[in-house]
Amino acid sequence: MKSAAKPRRSTCPFDYALEVFGDRWTLLVLRDLLFSGKRHFREFCASEEGIATNILTDRLKKLEAWDMVSRSRDPESGRQVIYHLTDKGLALTPAMLEIIRWSAKYDPEGCASTAFIRRIKRDRDGLVAEIIAKARRARRDSPEQSD
Amino acid sequence: MKSAAKPRRSTCPFDYALEVFGDRWTLLVLRDLLFSGKRHFREFCASEEGIATNILTDRLKKLEAWDMVSRSRDPESGRQVIYHLTDKGLALTPAMLEIIRWSAKYDPEGCASTAFIRRIKRDRDGLVAEIIAKARRARRDSPEQSD
DNA sequence: CCGGATCCGTTTCGATACTG
DNA sequence: CAGTATCGAAACGGATCCGG
Numbered sequence A, B: 001m002k003s004a005a006k007p008r009r010s011t012c013p014f015d016y017a018l019e020v021f022g023d024r025w026t027l028l029v030l031r032d033l034l035f036s037g038k039r040h041f042r043e044f045c046a047s048e049e050g051i052a053t054n055i056l057t058d059r060l061k062k063l064e065a066w067d068m069v070s071r072s073r074d075p076e077s078g079r080q081v082i083y084h085l086t087d088k089g090l091a092l093t094p095a096m097l098e099i100i101r102w103s104a105k106y107d108p109e110g111c112a113s114t115a116f117i118r119r120i121k122r123d124r125d126g127l128v129a130e131i132i133a134k135a136r137r138a139r140r141d142s143p144e145q146s147d
Numbered sequence C: 001c002c003g004g005a006t007c008c009g010t011t012t013c014g015a016t017a018c019t020g
Numbered sequence D: 001c002a003g004t005a006t007c008g009a010a011a012c013g014g015a016t017c018c019g020g
Helices: A017-023 A023-034 A041-045 A053-066 A091-108 A115-141 B015-021 B024-035 B041-045 B053-065 B091-107 B115-141
Strands: A069-072 A083-087 B067-072 B081-085
Touching: A017 A023, A017 B024, A017 B067, A017 B091, A023 A041, A023 A053, A023 A083, A023 A091, A023 B015, A023 B067, A041 A053, A041 B115, A053 A069, A083 A115, A091 A115, A091 B015, A091 B024, A091 B091, B015 B024, B024 B041, B024 B053, B024 B091, B024 B115, B041 B053, B081 B115
Parallel strands: none
Antiparallel strands: A069 A083, B067 B081
16 A cells, blocks of 8 residues: 555554545545445545546545455446455454444534434444445345455 | 534535545554653654654644643643644544554555554553543643633 | 546645755 | 744546546
8 A cells, every 4th residue: 555665653553445435536435435325436426525437436446456456347237347445454444433433422512412423422333334335245246255 | 523514414424524535644653652652842742753843833723623632731841732633633642543454454565463463453442441541631730721 | 327537726734955 | 931924735526528
């Protein structure tokens, strides 16, 4: 991910996560994959934040190169491309939930107390497990796995 | 933070966190504040990632504008400026620890099992409390609070 | 049509040199 | 030491085009 350029390392291995968490569009795609169940190129495009197609392509490629997203194709209705999170991608769930929790706490527009947020506070670990299990099921039930 | 431009909102309030977590340099500054106890402009500059001074100024200003960082000045040795995390900034600790945990798990350079990482796995909540308490103490003991 | 590549004008970012 | 000014490089957004 970081082409072994940096020799030194601080107390915590944070650099590795920087390209994932340090990029706005990457985070948005991950959010959509984790919490909105989006799977298709056009669905990501439809996010209200309005990601451009070239940017989306780039980020999906990066995520795939990092083994965080897998790319498959519906063999029947040939032209549908489906994106799934790998286990490495799904492992971001706890971090993403903590970010959402912080966001909900301080967002002045304060849509703070959705059921989702309350669930994070009350039963974080259960929620993590549920999200991951659901995503794995969706991935397994998906048409075909390519490459 | 987001000047009330977007009318609609998805399931989770994620947008609010995007400017914080979607920016590489902001994350690095926060990391240094949280885990390295850095307080001075020059200390952030000295990070191995090599942040440029104008970028650092910009990000510190943003963090201050978001009430995540407070800026004070040593009244004795006049020209020293000291930065501290506010409680809002400190509230990022759980999210940052989860990011570090993920990072440690998948970083191929695998400096995975430092004492710090083990501590995250074993006693996350205790570690969060400890980090926050320590930062609050440092903030209180600091020379003066300005503005 | 869907997924994606390409081109291009504009904006933002960031490295360096410089200043109070 | 903390921060600004300058300017080239990179990223972005939007439109358009292309292959299956």
